[in-house]
Amino acid sequence: MSSNNVLSVKKHISSYLAILTCFIMLLGTAQAQYKKSPDATIFTSPEMAFLHPPATAKPGVLWMWMGTNMSKSNITKDLEALKEEGFSRTTMFSLADVVNPWSAIIGKTPTPQYISWTEPWWKLVRFAAQESKRLGMDFGMFNGSGYESSGGPWITPELSMQEICWSSTPVSGGNNLLIKLEKPAVDPRANMPFPVFNLENGLTEKPVIPGRKNYYKDIAVLALPASGIVHLNEIYDLTDRMQPDGKLDWNAPAGDWTIYRFGHTTMGALIQPAHPKAVGLECDKMSEAAVSFHIDHIINEIKKHLGDLIGTGFTHVHFDSYEAGEPTWTPKMKAEFLKRRGYDLTPYLATFAGRIINSRQDSLRFKNDFDATIKDLYRDIYYTTISKKLKATHLTFLSEPYGGPWRQEDVIPLVHHVMTEFWTEKGVYAPYELDPTVAALRKSDHNLIESEAFTGQPADSKWSENPAWLKPIGDAAFCAGVNRMVLHRFVHQPWDEHYKPGNSMGQWGTHFDRTQTWWKPAKAMVAYWQRCQALLQWGRFTTAENDFAVTTNDSIKVKSIHRRDDNTDIYFVANTAREAGSAQCRFKIAGMQPELWDPVTSTMRPLPQFEIANGFTAVNLPFDKAQSFFVVFRKKLMSSALAKKSNFSTIKDLANIDGAWQVKFDAAWGGPAKPVEFTALQDWTYNADEGIKYYSGTAVYTKTFDAPAVQSVGNKSTIYLDLGLVNHIARVLLNGKDLGVIWTAPWRTRIPSALLKKQGNQLVIEVTNVWANRLIGDEQQPADCEWLPNQYFYNSGYQLKEFPDWFLNKQPRPSKKRYCFTTWNYFDKDAPLVSSGLIGPVRIVAGE
Numbered sequence: 001m002s003s004n005n006v007l008s009v010k011k012h013i014s015s016y017l018a019i020l021t022c023f024i025m026l027l028g029t030a031q032a033q034y035k036k037s038p039d040a041t042i043f044t045s046p047e048m049a050f051l052h053p054p055a056t057a058k059p060g061v062l063w064m065w066m067g068t069n070m071s072k073s074n075i076t077k078d079l080e081a082l083k084e085e086g087f088s089r090t091t092m093f094s095l096a097d098v099v100n101p102w103s104a105i106i107g108k109t110p111t112p113q114y115i116s117w118t119e120p121w122w123k124l125v126r127f128a129a130q131e132s133k134r135l136g137m138d139f140g141m142f143n144g145s146g147y148e149s150s151g152g153p154w155i156t157p158e159l160s161m162q163e164i165c166w167s168s169t170p171v172s173g174g175n176n177l178l179i180k181l182e183k184p185a186v187d188p189r190a191n192m193p194f195p196v197f198n199l200e201n202g203l204t205e206k207p208v209i210p211g212r213k214n215y216y217k218d219i220a221v222l223a224l225p226a227s228g229i230v231h232l233n234e235i236y237d238l239t240d241r242m243q244p245d246g247k248l249d250w251n252a253p254a255g256d257w258t259i260y261r262f263g264h265t266t267m268g269a270l271i272q273p274a275h276p277k278a279v280g281l282e283c284d285k286m287s288e289a290a291v292s293f294h295i296d297h298i299i300n301e302i303k304k305h306l307g308d309l310i311g312t313g314f315t316h317v318h319f320d321s322y323e324a325g326e327p328t329w330t331p332k333m334k335a336e337f338l339k340r341r342g343y344d345l346t347p348y349l350a351t352f353a354g355r356i357i358n359s360r361q362d363s364l365r366f367k368n369d370f371d372a373t374i375k376d377l378y379r380d381i382y383y384t385t386i387s388k389k390l391k392a393t394h395l396t397f398l399s400e401p402y403g404g405p406w407r408q409e410d411v412i413p414l415v416h417h418v419m420t421e422f423w424t425e426k427g428v429y430a431p432y433e434l435d436p437t438v439a440a441l442r443k444s445d446h447n448l449i450e451s452e453a454f455t456g457q458p459a460d461s462k463w464s465e466n467p468a469w470l471k472p473i474g475d476a477a478f479c480a481g482v483n484r485m486v487l488h489r490f491v492h493q494p495w496d497e498h499y500k501p502g503n504s505m506g507q508w509g510t511h512f513d514r515t516q517t518w519w520k521p522a523k524a525m526v527a528y529w530q531r532c533q534a535l536l537q538w539g540r541f542t543t544a545e546n547d548f549a550v551t552t553n554d555s556i557k558v559k560s561i562h563r564r565d566d567n568t569d570i571y572f573v574a575n576t577a578r579e580a581g582s583a584q585c586r587f588k589i590a591g592m593q594p595e596l597w598d599p600v601t602s603t604m605r606p607l608p609q610f611e612i613a614n615g616f617t618a619v620n621l622p623f624d625k626a627q628s629f630f631v632v633f634r635k636k637l638m639s640s641a642l643a644k645k646s647n648f649s650t651i652k653d654l655a656n657i658d659g660a661w662q663v664k665f666d667a668a669w670g671g672p673a674k675p676v677e678f679t680a681l682q683d684w685t686y687n688a689d690e691g692i693k694y695y696s697g698t699a700v701y702t703k704t705f706d707a708p709a710v711q712s713v714g715n716k717s718t719i720y721l722d723l724g725l726v727n728h729i730a731r732v733l734l735n736g737k738d739l740g741v742i743w744t745a746p747w748r749t750r751i752p753s754a755l756l757k758k759q760g761n762q763l764v765i766e767v768t769n770v771w772a773n774r775l776i777g778d779e780q781q782p783a784d785c786e787w788l789p790n791q792y793f794y795n796s797g798y799q800l801k802e803f804p805d806w807f808l809n810k811q812p813r814p815s816k817k818r819y820c821f822t823t824w825n826y827f828d829k830d831a832p833l834v835s836s837g838l839i840g841p842v843r844i845v846a847g848e
Helices: 002-032 046-053 074-085 121-135 290-311 333-342 345-355 361-394 408-414 436-444 467-479 523-537 638-646 708-712 773-780
Strands: 034-037 040-043 059-066 089-095 138-145 162-172 175-180 197-198 204-206 218-227 247-252 258-264 318-319 396-399 416-421 450-455 482-493 548-549 558-565 568-575 580-587 592-599 603-606 611-613 616-623 628-636 652-657 659-665 675-679 697-705 719-722 725-727 728-736 738-742 748-749 761-768 786-791 798-800 836-842 844-846
Touching: 046 523, 046 628, 074 121, 074 523, 089 121, 089 318, 089 482, 121 138, 121 290, 138 290, 162 175, 162 345, 218 247, 218 345, 218 450, 247 258, 258 345, 290 361, 333 361, 345 361, 361 396, 361 408, 416 436, 416 467, 450 467, 450 773, 467 523, 467 558, 467 568, 482 523, 523 558, 523 568, 548 558, 568 580, 568 728, 580 628, 592 616, 616 628, 652 708, 652 719, 708 844, 738 748, 761 836
Parallel strands: 059 089, 059 482, 089 138, 138 318, 318 396, 396 416, 416 450, 450 482
Antiparallel strands: 034 040, 162 258, 175 247, 197 204, 218 258, 548 580, 558 568, 568 628, 580 616, 592 603, 592 628, 611 616, 652 844, 659 675, 659 697, 697 761, 719 748, 719 844, 725 836, 728 738, 728 761, 786 798
């Protein structure tokens, strides 16, 4: 090699090393922004977390695959829509066609081959995992069909949840008895909390379970005095005297006796709400053999179909909140009880037949000991086995560990990622077992607190939910400790785009679907959640008592939560009322400069006006409806010059944008074919044109206006466009510049000073409402689908009876003026419409 070539190579190597060194330095700087916690990687800098939320701050969804209604191409559309919206995780549930609230089916399904846990279904699961890997998303699924609890068609009666049963035979003693003891008989119908859909007879019921008639194992045979409180020395254990056919030879002492034959059989509890062809028994949660058999089956199926994707495209297995019932037996119960409680339970079996042994106090002690043993076994068998086996497979154990016969503080340390739960009951935050779960998580030093979020019942979730309505409910959950929401629910949409709102979960859940009218603009709400969750995962929760106090004379409700790390304190402070007001907030911090970080706008600024006294910093905060802030203390006090400024701008009207508006509706969803002139802003539901009155979707308002008054405003003022009242979400464009989405109070957006002109400003406001009105409008027309009423919850809606022929054959609808298609209908023609549109007034305002 020539000397010139050697020099050239050296130069290239030198340049490469310089680039590599620079890259390593940048990598080191980036890594310095993170720190490891037991269950999340988060920014150490709260500012970085707030402005650039990490992956753990992105919410997830419970992804509902309903019945056999699935589509490969639309799995991609679902995942891409979630990725674009700002979500990072899906947990898939394979349910019945409809949940009403129990399982139900829709006749004449177009894709009957996709029964869950069969080969055609697994191919779609694998595809979903591959797509999730491509998109960099986290994907997992429930541990069987349905959402309750752990089992499937692979569970035999012997491995299923068990119950004690008994027969009783009265006898008179004083001679030798040769008798035959009858096997205990139980109601052949399933012993389970809720019914299921019975495919054989089309009824929703607790079905007859063959195992409750033909599966039985003996436990013990006991003879007791026929009546009264029985002492232990009066009980005869005749177990060894009974033959397999039930024959008993006993020389009975004089007196009246009752002979009890105790045994156990399957409870017959079925998983639910699964597709009827995928239903099976719940496994015995206290039997290592049964739990191992179940979870091994799950893991082996996952390995078989997704083995190369474990840890990348497929990451977790979920166990939902427990609703499987209360078992009373497991095959090794006698040995486990003796080991854990130190005495034999056999004579106390009679308490299950209503007898009192030794004394009422003794019988109660046994009951408590028996219950404690069940709790122990759920911990040591059910949770421990699942946790170990999933960990060994490099899968995350995701669980909602409440509602069952265990102690939360026992089992939570065994769960890799714990979820809790809150609902939207009557439009307010309604936690379900949330507070004790959060307390147990903190006791176990978990930082990440996930929650099934916004679970809704029909009274609250009728395609009428909107982002502003949801905000205070989510904020209340944040204040209760939740720092990652997993939305209930996102339903797989398997059909063409013109079938909207499309597939539903029946009557359940808030409608977070990519077919939602407001799905795309609601990305602004998801970004808000990301910012909040990033800061609520940062640092550590602070449990100091009396570290925050609030005083308000208004009807607002202010809640808060406190995070701390090193010398930085962060308080999330939220008005969870749908009213405006002000509050004096006192933070147990002194000598630090308060800052206001607004997670809606992602702005950060100091608060100049505050008072420090008795170790507290007091700040007066005005709150709009359902408004929230972060108050941050991370810097020493600033100069006194700053205190001359106000914390919040005084808003001054500059100009009303009134007069006529041109409004363009989408004719494909029933709107007028041509733009309509509104002489003044009005509620769509008051319009005489039925295409506007019943319209759902986005309407585009346009207007040209002059703003000469703005030119006289000083440079220190900030100019805003205030929309007044909006139903329900709006995107604003001014003179061709996108000013973003406005989705919550205060309904305004900042206008860059150079953008607004004296004359000829072009304003475009894209306003989106909810689906309810179009669905109600459709009900004014002749029906072209058959519906079945919900026979369990009055006035909660109707399920689609079967897919109509015009849908299956992709033909035009017989009812020409119907536009929507969905599998659950909440409405009739007289249902009240939901106020919609830009109500205003629209104003130019200034803040100083």
